[in-house]
Amino acid sequence: MSVLDWLDFGLETLAEGGPDSLTIDGLCLRAGKTKGSFYAHFQSHDEFIIALAVHWRKRYTENVIERVEAEAEPQQRMEHLNRIVIHLDPRIGHGMRRLAEKNQEVEQMVAEIDQIRISYLADLHFASGNFTPEDARDLAIIENAAFIGLTATGYGKNAAEMERLYSTFMRLLAPRSTQETTPPDLGRELQ
Template sequence: MVMAQRGPRGQQTAGKPRLSAEDWADAALTAISEGGLAAVAVEPLAVRLGATKGSFYWHFANRDALIEAALERWAQTETEATITELETEPDPERRLRRLFSKAMAAAAQDPLEVSLLATADDPRVRSALERVTLRRISYVARLFGELGFPEAEARHRGLLAYSTYLGHTQLAHAVPSALPSSDALRHYLETVLHPLLRRD
């Protein structure tokens, strides 16, 4: 939900980076964000990374294995790592506000999730989207539960919050002019969160 930095982090060997499987997965995610699933091709990725195809085959049997690894990498960096970071904040309302603010800001910067949603007819992408979406909704619902909402109501509010995030993400890339400017974004987010946090 929150954009991570993607780029080579491999160990240095003879002046050149030794690429890891994660580096290839990150490059694949960047390609998906730029051109969809069809943009994941070994040779262009090797050129982008300054590597050989041999480096790719050291880590992956084929393109399908790379796509699977990239989708797993996306789930880890954009969801699990974000949750781990948020859990350092003991107050659930602050956690929720921080998550909402960071996720909305990141949505406008990184087209990756829009690209993944556009290729949801691919079984691998569909499976990853389902797993990540359910995990995210479950986490947000848990935060509402920690705020004192009954389980069913917490789930309902978690779904509403996530639907808002997805709508914001789509608009940020399809019709960015429909969204408030950066100066008005904080007020906009507060307007969205207020009814979700309100206890009737």
């Protein structure tokens, strides 16, 4: 197995068994490989875990953004992003977040990845011309949290449901008249 094979295998193992399944013995047994094969690529378990997080960042964030940037218009980029994201295995992201609870370096990487995703979404929303920079950033934070939460709570576990939910989300974001989009005075309603 190459380094890339081990890392892809690690993501698959993480998705199926969570962070506790990532022991060297468990990985080697599951892969049908010797520890020597593992140690030919990684000096330690910690090095493997960090490499795994870097690999996740590359495949599930950087490569996705790179593919989306091929589109010309912000709306097309947003639609392309949504089409890609709904087909990603959410168990990997959740596994990585659980791994972050056990490893401070992974925790920092996950936080950085969230910021990259939020910044990218904010740029897309702002580029649409429908949002101020502040609103675009707030919307991006909400959207990122919603994506994580949807799959964590059991919604959006299959592509068809996720696609339906994203379609609804995008429809609700469509510009409306000022009267329809002006929020109620919540302070007055609470009195």
